[in-house]
Amino acid sequence: MEINAGHLPENQHKITAFHKAIKPVIIKSGNKMGENKHEWVERVKKITKTYPIMKNICIIGGGACGVAAFIELFVQISTQGLQDQLSITIVEKSKKVGYGLAFGTTEKSHLLNTQAELMGIFADEVEHFSEWLNDNAYRTRGRVEEENGDIDHAYTSRILYGDYLHEQFVSHLKKAKSTGMTVNLVCDQAYDIDAEEGRFLVKLKEGDPVESDYVILALGNPEATNFREFQPYSHFINSPWPAHKMLEKIDKKAHVGILGTSLSSIDAVVALMDHGHEGKITLFSPEGMLPRVQPIENIDVERSYLTLKNVHMIKRKHFRAPKVKELFRLFMRDVENVEKGPIDWQNQDRVGKKAGYYLDRDIELAENGGDSILNIAYSLRYDASKLWSWLSEEEKSKFKKWLGPHWGVNRHGMPLSNAKRLKELMDKGVLEIHAEIGKVTPNEDNFVVEYGENGQKTVDNLINATGSPSKVKDMDCELTENILKKELIHPYSSGGILVNELTLEAINRSKVSGIYATGHLLNGMMLDVNAVWYNVKSIASLCQDILFKARYGENC
Secondary structure (H helix, E strand, O other), rough: OOEEOOOOOHHHHHHHHHHHHHHHHHHHHHHHHHOOOHHHHHHHHHHHHHHHOOEEEEEEEEOOOHHHHHHHHHHHHHHHHHHOOEEEEEEEEEEEEOOHHOOOOOOOOOEEEOHHHOOOEEEEEEHHHHHHHHOOOOOOOOOOOOOOHHHHHHHEHHHHHHHHHHHHHHHHHHHHHHOOEEEEEEEEEEEEEEEOOOOEEEEEEOOEEEEOOOEEEEEOOOOOOHHHHHHOOOOOEEOOOOOHHHHHHOOOOOOOOOOOOOHHHHHHHHHHHHOOOOOOOOEEEEOOOOEEEOOOOOOOOOOOOOOOOHHHHHHHHOOOOEEEEHHHHHHHHHHHHHHOOOOHHHOOOOOOOHHHHHHHHHHHHHHOOOOOHHHHHHHHHOOOOHHHHHHHHHHHHHHHHHHHHHHHHHHOOOOOHHHHHHHHHHHHOOEEOOOOOOEEOOOOOOOOEEEEEOOOEEEEEEOOOOOOOHHHHHHHHHHHEEEEEEEEOEOOOOEOOEEEEOEEOOOOOOOOOOOOHHHHOOOOOOOOOOHHHHHHOOOOHHHHHHHHHHHHHOOO
């Protein structure tokens, strides 16, 4: 399926006119081109200015990042008056743009894990989604968890956010048509890219290849690949998304095991209970830590130690990148400064400890604005990405190993309503959480999961909720696999691919320019690539770079 949202015949006419205008110049020059080079170049420039050749930008993926890229490109192209010079092609395998796996779930209890005030699809209007909610909060497909009627701090169902993205896409597609801009939406799947003579050929599963000058990889999150050996077993579910596939396989009385204790595993638990599950549910992970509970409204705190200024002073005084240990010490000082005294840091280590105890405590804290650790972590929202960029590759790897799980549970908390549901299930003995997962043994009709020193559970079904792989070579994606072989993208040691951090343009050994990436593909170079607000902000810079090159030339 291909939808043309512009006036391709008019643009084609301009290209034909260009060819007609330049042909006599070439013929007249003949073999004397070298003698009249300056005159020839000036005449070609004049003709090119009159009949500009249109360049194409191909966005691969129509989820949140793909929609953000399209809208930002359209806004920048139209405000700069470049509609006759640039066209956009969006390649998305789903028939409806904007949803993807994350926001296409019809489960009303699958809530966003970020409050509405940070979910706007426009880089400089982060509150746009909460404004949209004022008119659309009570749609039949949606659910809004709010306190005291505060829409800004509400958590909405994912499908409602998907509706928002789809509406914004359709609205801006119509606006693009009204301005005479060419936008092609191709319902297909890209599986490979060829780079030829400064252009790209995006190969599709069903249709003809897309010729393009710039490519944006907005591929979303690939499925987990760390338990591939269990795929042949019918009682194994490799992902909790989409929920209906998971639910169709599981008997309501089955004992369900879930690999992982992250936000995705909580979504799986919620979906099971919403559909009347009666059996036990057991979560397994290396650390056994649940995400912290997001306060209704965080208490504002001011950092005095872990600041950009202080960390930059480390760089210029010692002429080296900061170390993870240094950043953590500054973090500790800020927490103790807020607490007005020392705290027992060993007691803050939750690895392997009773998740139920901490859940009770976190719910109480969330109802009262959170604790100093949570609020200091929250206050780093806009500085964390820059601090991360200042770390060396070695220090980034150390961070992931030493502090990654702790940062994750504090920085990416669960909504209060979900926390209360988990507590109720744990109090009833329906839900258990175990750390130090060991050997997992598949049998014909069950799985045996070992944990701790001597723990062992037999479960009827096993759900893999461990999340997307970090390393690009481990991602189950034919497109990334093919372009990795061609060296159009290059792996980054901490995860994802190597890009220019300012523009998100891929850096590769083939020295081919014009490929950009966003979202999970940047999980090593960047820090908050699972956050819509961060991706939207960085996509604005990406689009600005493409338009600058398209307008002034690649070497400017």
